[in-house]
Amino acid sequence: MMEPLMDRPLLAAGSARDRIVACCSYGALKAWLPILSWLPRYRLTWLKMDLIAGVTVGLTVVPQALAYAEVAGLPVQYGLYSAFVGGFVYCVFGTSKDVTLGPTAIMSLLCSYYVDRDPVFAVLLTFLCGVIQTSMAILRLGFLLDFISYPVIKGFTSAAAITIGFGQLKNLLGLQNISQQFFLQVYDTFRKLPEARVPDVTLGLLCLATLVALTFMKSSLGPGSDDLPVHVRGARGLVWSFSTVRNALVVICATCLSYSFEVYGHHLFTITGQTSAGLPPFQAPPFSETTPNGTVISFNEIVLDLGGGLVVIPIMGLLESIAIAKAFASQNDYRIDGNQELFAIGLTNIMGSFVSAYPVTGSFGRTAVNSQTGVCTPAGGVVTSVIVLLSLAFLMPVFYYIPKASLAAVIICAVTPMFDYRVIAKLWRVKKPDLLPFLATFLLSFWQVQYGIVAGVVVSLGMLLYDVARPQLKVRDHGVLVVELDSGLRFPAMQYLSQMLFSKALTASSHRSVVLDCCHVSGVDYTVVDELRDLLRQFQQRGEVLIFTGLSNSVLEVLLEAELPGLKHVESVEAALQAVSGTPSYN
Known part of the structure; x- marks a missing residue:
């Protein structure tokens, strides 16, 4: 297994020359090119495991890529265009042995909102997303993702699962001319139920049942053991193999069935139809578009049309991929570099735009397959990418006969686990x-x-x-009020704290001194200092004292620099109470 990848070396303080030397060192180079950490130690046993994992994931990604292109509203070949660049780029720049980059259900859904079935918009969106993601990595802005909380992620993925799954009912039922907007889509689907095509429905339900059965069989296998008889281990291996490549198996069988009927002139199923054969041309992404009627859409106009997608898609792509990388790094006991992951994803999207890809990110399902099949290094992604390229080069004419109902079944089964009720x-x-x-x-x-x-x-x-x-305040009455702040003290909380002290100590029937326990306060700002100045003045005017306890060195230094009149501080609450009740000896 690939050993933990090292974090970027920290540059010690020193001269500018020392910093330049450190930046150009082999250690710094390995931080930017993680492949240098594991390639010199690559072993033949790793090659065997990487080949097995790469082939297995390749048989999974091909049918999924075709299906996700349908979700994105693009011709099916664009799914494959988006599925092979990530394996090559991530092998060099990625820090997780398990992660596989490519089209996913969520990114495909997001793209469908912004590209409006236009491949030119999709490819330019990929390039711009890559630039934004790479810039975030270079500027080390990955911390911005921390502001998207777990409930927000779960709310989005659950809604996305319902939207994607319901959106595939039209293909499962063989319906045409269904709206893209979700609520109109629901209305149109139920309104056109009488128009459902029986062959598509039958095939779609059969594919769904097969996928569910194979998934259940795999989950019920349980842990294996070398003590089992040979025939039992062989049967378990066969079930595991078929269930792992179940998507490819279902699509192949459905395509053979569809082709058999088409050969004899029976057009029973709604099929994928015409696809572009061969590898995509390697060319710069388009920065403008000429419509069939001759109208030129400029770069600025395309950017305005993409609008919020230039924020939502890069951030969600980074969030999804890094969450997956962290989960599998923890599971398999190695470490990742968050900013390096951002860089790898961004560079993948930039390079992908040169081969007509739409935005990609890490795939949880394919990453899980990669990990379960024992991948040892990111080189497994290269094997997967080669399989995708071979499919583009030789199998595109066959994809013409793939029934849309079978792809719909693949998507529905893929997104169902995303809905976490x-x-x-x-x-x-x-x-x-x-x-x-x-x-x-x-x-x-x-x-x-x-x-x-x-x-x-x-x-x-x-x-x-x-x-x-509104920080939590613990108030205890010892004749003197003892107020303990349960969290830090920043300017939004000062008005609340001031009002509480006035109401409890200064405007009550009998004035009282206050001991303010600041053991949880790690920093203050100028607004806090200014408000404390006013509070101290108010206490002095009423003949009472406000004593601070538990001040950290950094906070105390700020308060002393501010030269607050009447500032009194002691080490502990007990010392403060003694100082108020007896002869004070303040620090």
């Missing part, structure tokens, strides 16, 4: 307020996905800011 009960049990960002994201994502994500982030930040502005 148990998360509602978990949030309710652990922290009920977290249901607010979840529901805001979930419900608004059915209208416009960007509105759902923005609403969820805004609600989450609002809750976060409320906690900052």
Whole structure:
């Protein structure tokens, strides 16, 4: 197994020359090119495992890529165009042995909102997303992803699963002319149910049943053992193999069935139809488009049309891939470099735009297959990419006969696990307020996905800011009020703290001194200092004292620099109480 990849070396303080030498060192080069960490140690046993994993994932990605292109509203070949660049780029720049980059259900759904079935828009979106993601990596802005909370992610993915799954019912039923907008899509689908084509429905349900059965068989296998008889181990291996490549198996069988009927002139199924044969041309992404009527759409106009997609798609792509990389790094006991992952994804999208790809990210399902088949290094992705290239070079004419119902079944089975109905009960049990960002994201994502994500982030930040502005205060009465701050003290909280101290100590029937326990306060700003100055003045005017305890060195230094009149501080609450009741000896 690939050993943990090293983090970027920290540059010690020193001269500019030392820093330049450190940046040009072999260690720094390995940080930017992680392949240098594992390639010199590559072993023949790793090659065997990487080949097995790469072939297995390749048989999974080909049918999925064709199906996800349908979700994105693009011709099916664009799914394959998007599926092979990631393997080559990530092998050189990625820090996870398990992650596979390519088209996914969520990214395909997001693209469908912004590209409006136009490949030119899709390819330019890929290039711009790559530039944005790479820039974020170079500027080390990955921390921005931390502001998207778990409830927001779960709300979005659950809504996406429903949207994608329901959107495939039209292909499962053989319906035509169904709206793209979700609510209109629901209306059109039920309105046109009488027009459903029986052969498509029959084939689609058969494919669904087969996929579900194979999935269940794989999950029920349980752990194997070398003590089992040879024939039992062989049967288990056969079941595991068929269930792992179940998508390819179902699509191949459905295509053979469709081809058999087409040869004899029976057009029973709705098929994929004409596809572009061969490898995509390697060319710069288009920065303008000429419509069939001769109208030229400029770069600026395309960017304006893409709008919020230039924010939503890069961020969601990074979030999805890094979450997957972290999960499998933890599971398989190695480490990843978050910013290097951003760089690898961004570079994959930039290079992908030169071969007509639409935006890609890490795939949880294919990464799981990669890990389960024992991949040892990112070289397994190269094998997967070669399989995709071979499919483009030799199998495109066969894809003409793929029934859309079979691809719909593949997509529905792929997105069903994304809908986590148990998360509602978990949030309710652990922290009920977290249901607010979840529901805001979930419900608004059915209208416009960007509105759902923005609403969820805004609600989450609002809750976060409320906690900052309303810190928990523990108040104890010892004749002298002892007020303990349970969290930090920043300017949004000062008005709340001032009002509480006035009401409890200065405007009560009898004035009282206050001991302010600041052991949890790690920093203060100028607004806090200014408000404390006013508080100290108010206490002095009423003949009372405000004593600070538990001040950290950094906070105390700021308060002393501010030269607050009447500032009194001691080490502990007990010392403060003694100082108020007896003869004070303040620090």
